[in-house]
Amino acid sequence: MSDELNHECGIAALYWLDEPQGPSGPAEKAVVDGDVAPLMPGMLLDLQNRGQLAAGMSSYNKSRVQRLATCKGVGTVTEAFRMSRPAKFAQMLSECAGDACIGHVRYATCGADDERFAQPFERYHGRLWKWFCFAFNGNLANYGSLRDRILARQDYHFALNADTEVIMHSLAYRLRGDRAARLSSVMASLAKDLDGAYNIAFLDGMGRMVIARDPLGFRPLSWAVQGRLFAAASESVALTNMGFDNVRSVEPGQMLVVENGKLKVERFAKPRSKALCFFEWVYFSNVASEIDGRSVYLARSRSGEILAEMEDCQMDDSCIVVPVPDTAKAAADAYAYRMHVPCVEGLIRNRYVGRTFIQPSQSRMRSVRGKYTPLASVLENKRVFLVEDSIVRSTTLKALVGRIRQQGKAREIHVRVACPPIVAPCFYGIDMSTLGELFAPPFLPNRYQGRPSADTLAQMAKSLGVESLRYLTVPDLADCLKMPGSDLCTGCVMGKYPTFWGDKMMRCARANSNSGRQGRTYEQNARPQGAAK
Numbered sequence: 341m342s343d344e345l346n347h348e349c350g351i352a353a354l355y356w357l358d359e360p361q362g363p364s365g366p367a368e369k370a371v372v373d374g375d376v377a378p379l380m381p382g383m384l385l386d387l388q389n390r391g392q393l394a395a396g397m398s399s400y401n402k403s404r405v406q407r408l409a410t411c412k413g414v415g416t417v418t419e420a421f422r423m424s425r426p427a428k429f430a431q432m433l434s435e436c437a438g439d440a441c442i443g444h445v446r447y448a449t450c451g452a453d454d455e456r457f458a459q460p461f462e463r464y465h466g467r468l469w470k471w472f473c474f475a476f477n478g479n480l481a482n483y484g485s486l487r488d489r490i491l492a493r494q495d496y497h498f499a500l501n502a503d504t505e506v507i508m509h510s511l512a513y514r515l516r517g518d519r520a521a522r523l524s525s526v527m528a529s530l531a532k533d534l535d536g537a538y539n540i541a542f543l544d545g546m547g548r549m550v551i552a553r554d555p556l557g558f559r560p561l562s563w564a565v566q567g568r569l570f571a572a573a574s575e576s577v578a579l580t581n582m583g584f585d586n587v588r589s590v591e592p593g594q595m596l597v598v599e600n601g602k603l604k605v606e607r608f609a610k611p612r613s614k615a616l617c618f619f620e621w622v623y624f625s626n627v628a629s630e631i632d633g634r635s636v637y638l639a640r641s642r643s644g645e646i647l648a649e650m651e652d653c654q655m656d657d658s659c660i661v662v663p664v665p666d667t668a669k670a671a672a673d674a675y676a677y678r679m680h681v682p683c684v685e686g687l688i689r690n691r692y693v694g695r696t697f698i699q700p701s702q703s704r705m706r707s708v709r710g711k712y713t714p715l716a717s718v719l720e721n722k723r724v725f726l727v728e729d730s731i732v733r734s735t736t737l738k739a740l741v742g743r744i745r746q747q748g749k750a751r752e753i754h755v756r757v758a759c760p761p762i763v764a765p766c767f768y769g770i771d772m773s774t775l776g777e778l779f780a781p782p783f784l785p786n787r788y789q790g791r792p793s794a795d796t797l798a799q800m801a802k803s804l805g806v807e808s809l810r811y812l813t814v815p816d817l818a819d820c821l822k823m824p825g826s827d828l829c830t831g832c833v834m835g836k837y838p839t840f841w842g843d844k845m846m847r848c849a850r851a852n853s854n855s856g857r858q859g860r861t862y863e864q865n866a867r868p869q870g871a872a873k
């Protein structure tokens with residue numbers, strides 16, 4: 341995507357169980373002396389697409405005085421774990437050696453970008469079941485309200501302005517008392533309070549682990565067992581690359597619990613309608629991943645076929661299909677194949693520009709422009725069908741279109757988008773939380789039904805500076821993902837949200853947009869500490 345829409349986070353977990361709970365295989369054989377920590381950086385590298393601001397891991401080791409140990413830092417996995425400095429890296433792995441560990445890669449959809457927000461969070465306590473660390477992927481739509489509620493209790497204080505801290509205090513509150521609470525009860529109670537997307541990896545000082553996926557299943561979460569090795573990760577690719585061959589999805593509302601060295605699968609919330617985030621297939625997830633039984637590659641490829649089925653432009657010998665690298669490639673290939681038009685690399689992506697989103701917005705704009713080079717030798721005098729996975733803000737797509745025309749000397753540019761128009765913000769972990777930043781809303785009628793009209797498309801195309809523009813429709817998403825449309829969250833493409841607080845945040849986003857207020861909607865709605873209630 342040219343827009344640099346930012347990824348959310350990724351979590352991972354490993355446990356060396358007391359007894360084999362599955363057939364043996366290569367993943368299990370990679371573990372030496374029951375120490376799983378050396379496998380964690382590799383898993384996190386496979387999840388790096390989900391966040392590059394910080395990375396870390398926490399491990400449990402019963403024979404260590406510091407039963408839970410956490411290593412984390414800002415930057416990519418390579419930077420955070422000092423992988424380019426072998427001695428430092430080896431030292432970190434040795435400090436985190438253990439038979440259980442959880443890991444995290446972070447992008448900030450809530451909170452600031454510094455080291456204090458790096459996960460896992462560790463909460464030390466002298467009682468083992470109250471000493472825990474956890475990592476979180478998602479975003480709570482009601483985080484401001486939960487924070488206010490916690491602050492209303494006597495003598496509570498927040499050090500960070502982030503939903504991760506809300507979850508930490510909420511967990512700690514439920515672990516109070518003189519007996520170790522049952523973790524399924526803790527999660528069930530927590531789920532009653534949380535509104536939004538939350539995948540959680542939790543590990544306590546007794547060596548108990550929980551891997552939980554929220555009851556609506558917004559974000560993907562996979563798991564597998566091989567011999568004594570249990571593993572879970574936000575994306576299946578992290579498990580298949582380790583050598584697991586029986587990778588399954590954690591069901592929404594399901595939790596995997598390791599207690600006394602044994603793995604159990606439990607529910608903490610009753611099955612209900614799902615709200616899987618379709619954007620995971622469209623853009624976020626690794627193309628090699630499979631989410632809830634549907635391959636990311638095949639979903640993207642199907643979106644290209646649908647774009648070809650709806651094509652109404654006449655093709656001729658001067659036509660070429662050009663993907664915006666890299667996420668639009670599968671859709672562009674399938675579209676070109678159906679249209680009998682060559683799919684060529686007319687845009688070269690500079691892979692070393694990376695992490696443009698952590699820069700201030702003006703320099704971000706410059707960096708993203710420097711990220712693509714249009715090839716005049718490919719584009720000159722061609723009718724270019726530019727396939728993009730989605731359009732969120734359009735700022736960089738407009739710049740890209742200008743360069744394809746001027747530098748690439750293309751004769752015509754037609755944009756084909758493998759996603760419906762983004763008409764509303766996301767409050768569940770994708771960093772597009774305001775109405776004002778979005779491209780499509782000003783063009784759409786009040787009673788928009790998920791299919792832009794020909795007039796609307798023509799106006800949008802004019803604004804982008806292209807000859808034509810086509811999008812997938814909202815019903816096409818179900819076809820791409822091969823699942824009922826009712827299983828998908830369509831908040832950002834329809835403006836109707838699957839949770840109470842999603843709808844409520846949308847009303848706030850509208851009000852903020854009308855009043856010109858800036859900043860993430862869910863963060864604005866958290867009052868400063870000490871403010872009048």
Ligand code: SF4
Nearest residue numbers: 617766768829831832
């Ligand atoms: S609003 Fe859009 S981006 Fe956010 S969870 Fe729903 S489908 Fe995904």
